[in-house]
Amino acid sequence: MVRPIGFLVGLGFVGVLLWSLLWGAVAYVKEPPVPTAEHEFHEHPKKVDFSFNGPLGKFDRGQLQRGFQVYKEVCAACHSLRLVTFRDLQGIGYTEGQTKTLASEWAVETPTINEETGEPATRKSIPADRIPAPFANEIAARAGNAGALPPDLSLIAKARHDGSNYVYSLLTGYQNQPAELLKQFPDSKTGAGLHYNPYFANLNLAMAPPLTSEGQVSYSDGTKPTVDQMSKDVAAFLTWTAEPKLENRHSTGLAVLAFLLIFTVLTYMAYQNIWRDKKH
Amino acid sequence: MSFPWAEQYAPKHPFMRYMDEKLPLPRLVYNAIGAGYPVPRNLNYFWNFGVLAGAALAIQLITGIVLAMHYAANGAVAFDSVEHIMRDVNSGWMLRYAHANGASMFFIVVYLHIFRGLYYGSYKAPREMVWLLGLVIFLLMMATAFMGYVLPWGQMSFWGAKVITGLFGAIPLVGEPIQTWLLGGFAPDNAALNRFFSLHYLLPFVILGVVILHIWALHIPGSSNPTGVDVKGPQDTVPFHPYYTAKDGFGLGVFLIIFAALLFFAPNLLGHPDNYIPANPLSTPAHIVPEWYFWPFYAILRAFTVDFILPAKLWGVVAMFASILLLFFLPWLDKSPVRSGSYRPTFRKFFWLLMIDVAILGYCGGAPAEEPFVMISQIAAAYYFAHFLIIIPIISRIERPLPLPNSITEAVLSKSGKTTGEAALAPAE
Ligand code: HEM
Numbered sequence: 273m274v275r276p277i278g279f280l281v282g283l284g285f286v287g288v289l290l291w292s293l294l295w296g297a298v299a300y301v302k303e304p305p306v307p308t309a310e311h312e313f314h315e316h317p318k319k320v321d322f323s324f325n326g327p328l329g330k331f332d333r334g335q336l337q338r339g340f341q342v343y344k345e346v347c348a349a350c351h352s353l354r355l356v357t358f359r360d361l362q363g364i365g366y367t368e369g370q371t372k373t374l375a376s377e378w379a380v381e382t383p384t385i386n387e388e389t390g391e392p393a394t395r396k397s398i399p400a401d402r403i404p405a406p407f408a409n410e411i412a413a414r415a416g417n418a419g420a421l422p423p424d425l426s427l428i429a430k431a432r433h434d435g436s437n438y439v440y441s442l443l444t445g446y447q448n449q450p451a452e453l454l455k456q457f458p459d460s461k462t463g464a465g466l467h468y469n470p471y472f473a474n475l476n477l478a479m480a481p482p483l484t485s486e487g488q489v490s491y492s493d494g495t496k497p498t499v500d501q502m503s504k505d506v507a508a509f510l511t512w513t514a515e516p517k518l519e520n521r522h523s524t525g526l527a528v529l530a531f532l533l534i535f536t537v538l539t540y541m542a543y544q545n546i547w548r549d550k551k552h
Numbered sequence: 553m554s555f556p557w558a559e560q561y562a563p564k565h566p567f568m569r570y571m572d573e574k575l576p577l578p579r580l581v582y583n584a585i586g587a588g589y590p591v592p593r594n595l596n597y598f599w600n601f602g603v604l605a606g607a608a609l610a611i612q613l614i615t616g617i618v619l620a621m622h623y624a625a626n627g628a629v630a631f632d633s634v635e636h637i638m639r640d641v642n643s644g645w646m647l648r649y650a651h652a653n654g655a656s657m658f659f660i661v662v663y664l665h666i667f668r669g670l671y672y673g674s675y676k677a678p679r680e681m682v683w684l685l686g687l688v689i690f691l692l693m694m695a696t697a698f699m700g701y702v703l704p705w706g707q708m709s710f711w712g713a714k715v716i717t718g719l720f721g722a723i724p725l726v727g728e729p730i731q732t733w734l735l736g737g738f739a740p741d742n743a744a745l746n747r748f749f750s751l752h753y754l755l756p757f758v759i760l761g762v763v764i765l766h767i768w769a770l771h772i773p774g775s776s777n778p779t780g781v782d783v784k785g786p787q788d789t790v791p792f793h794p795y796y797t798a799k800d801g802f803g804l805g806v807f808l809i810i811f812a813a814l815l816f817f818a819p820n821l822l823g824h825p826d827n828y829i830p831a832n833p834l835s836t837p838a839h840i841v842p843e844w845y846f847w848p849f850y851a852i853l854r855a856f857t858v859d860f861i862l863p864a865k866l867w868g869v870v871a872m873f874a875s876i877l878l879l880f881f882l883p884w885l886d887k888s889p890v891r892s893g894s895y896r897p898t899f900r901k902f903f904w905l906l907m908i909d910v911a912i913l914g915y916c917g918g919a920p921a922e923e924p925f926v927m928i929s930q931i932a933a934a935y936y937f938a939h940f941l942i943i944i945p946i947i948s949r950i951e952r953p954l955p956l957p958n959s960i961t962e963a964v965l966s967k968s969g970k971t972t973g974e975a976a977l978a979p980a981e
Contacts, residue, residue, distance in 0.1 A: 274881050274885060275884070275885060275887075278945065279942060279945065281874070281937075282937050282938055282940070283941075285871055285933075288858075288860050289856070289933050290930070290934060291858055292855065292857045292858040292860075292864070293927055293930040293934075295857070295858045296858075296923070296926055297927065300927070327816075327817045355632075360639075427635075427828040427829075430820060430825060430828040431829045433825050435825065514828075517638070517645040521645065521646070521819070522816065522817070524816060525812060525813075525815070525816025525817055528812045528816065529813065529816070532805060532808050532809045532812055535805050536802065536808075536809060539798070539801040539802040539804070540805070542801065542802075543798040543802045546794050546795060546798045547795065547798070547799075550593060550790060550795070551593075551964050551965060552593045552594050552964055
């Protein structure tokens with residue numbers, strides 16, 4: 273009984289699938305899919321040789337601090353970093369005292385309530401506070417950015433495909449819309465308030481190029497603050513905010529692998545030894 | 553059960569003798585995974601994957617229980633509680649990456665375990681019940697993994713839950729009420745998150761119970777082997793311990809090396825970046841895709857694009873479930889008396905075709921729902937159903953299998969090319 277019924281069920285599914293295929297093929301021939309500008313002009317991130325790449329990779333503390341400085345002086349005007357506390361910055365080499373100063377001098381204060389009246393108020397931040405967001409809420413953020421929402425950057429390096437390279441590529445990827453694109457897709461002209469960037473998923477984003485001129489941030493360690501360098505540094509910093517335990521992960525991983533290799537060699541030898549006079 | 557020549561548990565220490573009288577748990581273990589379980593001597597590495605699946609289950613249980621101590625199942629804080637685990641909990645990042653990648657490793661070994669069963673005909677008599685219980689485990693694993701993926705409450709969690717529960721909406725008349733009932737609302741929200749957490753904690757223990765039944769059922773006929781020939785006498789078997797404990801120990805080492813490489817050096821390779829964006833019901837991701845281990849089934853779901861008596865969506869849902877349910881009937885669809893694919897030349901060719909087919913379905917399931925992937929998955933899905941429901945029954949009728957060895961021992965000794973004293977010890981068949 274199973275086989276005749278199975279046979280019919282099988283024919284049913286195969287039939288409907290081939291029927292779907294037929295209609296799909298007809299539609300494909302009649303109206304071949306039209307290429308889109310995103311399809312043709314979107315680019316994959318440029319590869320950067322970051323110090324944390326690869327299984328032995330480590331963060332470069334100097335670079336992370338420079339990246340933090342770029343965030344603080346440029347990006348923090350629009351983007352929050354809500355998963356990072358000032359105290360966490362000890363992880364990129366600041367001392368406890370420095371995080372205290374950074375917290376209390378931060379341009380935006382931490383929201384609180386007035387102890388006597390219960391009214392909303394603000395106070396200076398302490399190291400245990402999360403880095404305060406530039407806008408009180410989403411509506412305020414949109415209102416300040418012509419309707420677009422600057423996303424929180426804490427996890428951006430993991431929330432985009434190939435994130436570290438992506439952030440760098442996005443920041444350095446602004447350009448004029450290629451004439452060729454306009455020729456092929458006359459309707460795809462970059463709209464008002466938008467900026468052409470082939471690394472962004474739909475090619476046009478609302479963020480104006482944030483890093484535009486050499487020396488926009490002045491580094492104290494003698495590194496030349498070119499746009500390229502600042503972009504790399506902030507991309508490295510945002511990788512740290514997304515994956516602060518990366519170095520632990522790499523070093524633990526090496527130790528675990530070394531242990532497992534020895535374990536596996538020993539178990540292999542035990543296996544060979546136990547089976548030595550059993551043919552199998 | 554066991555073969556009459558199985559080694560007998562004989563505790564020496566007075567305490568163990570006392571235990572054996574009062575609660576013979578050591579005896580149970582001895583007979584299940586100790587020297588008391590005789591196993592064919594010729595098992596190849598594909599027989600390691602059952603034990604590895606058990607190891608993966610143990611890893612999921614342990615990491616999961618600890619994660620649950622820090623996780624909060626509430627839509628407002630779930631995402632942040634996962635980030636709290638990643639950032640503030642001691643070694644929390646390791647726990648979470650172990651659990652997430654552990655799920656992938658679990659599916660990898662279970663898929664290899666199932667493919668082993670398909671190739672060597674392990675689903676056939678007398679092991680049908682082992683196969684059926686295995687499929688129950690597989691269904692439970694899929695439910696568990698699906699609900700687990702919802703817990704971090706990222707974009708893919710939310711939209712995955714919405715799409716998958718939305719499938720029930722395709723059922724005529726009762727579909728919408730069922731969907732609302734499953735979710736506890738019209739869209740995934742706190743109610744859904746809470747019940748998913750509750751069930752995600754429960755189901756692995758149900759799996760554990762079914763695994764025990766699975767092994768119990770296996771130990772009645774005993775393990776099959778790469779020749780598919782029945783065990784004929786003591787010379788065909790070795791005691792599980794130390795022979796297969798040693799081999800499984802080595803297999804476990806290799807498994808853990810691959811697992812560790814993934815966990816420590818590419819922990820997000822198999823995940824989707826969008827799940828690092830908090831769930832947002834107002835913003836639909838460009839491509840909603842499930843985890844990689846569901847891709848073949850997702851491709852089948854999306855392959856039905858044209859209404860034919862029933863709406864296309866309903867066809868897709870029915871076919872997706874049917875693609876797994878049909879495996880329950882496999883022992884009765886394949887009537888060939890020969891188990892092992894090594895002795896079935898025609899079956900073997902189609903088996904490899906099926907492997908390629910499943911890989912293609914997997915690829916298309918992960919790709920965006922556009923041409924040519926839809927057309928390719930239509931052809932691949934058609935082959936999938938034809939393979940099990942049409943081709944296998946026909947082959948099992950017309951195929952002429954290769955001559956089988958008389959016994960496991962004969963197969964082993966002829967492979968090693970030498971005859972030794974051992975062959976002379978074997979009774980004449
Ligand atoms: C939690 C998941 C699972 C665990 C822990 C598990 C465990 C095991 C173990 C320990 C064995 C004996 C060793 C071996 O033959 O590899 C076994 C055998 C078997 N399993 Fe599973 N299994 C699981 C899932 C499945 C699934 C999903 C299927 C198929 C649908 C399946 C089908 C079988 C069959 C047919 C055998 C007998 C193989 C033979 O003797 O030739 N198992 N399982």
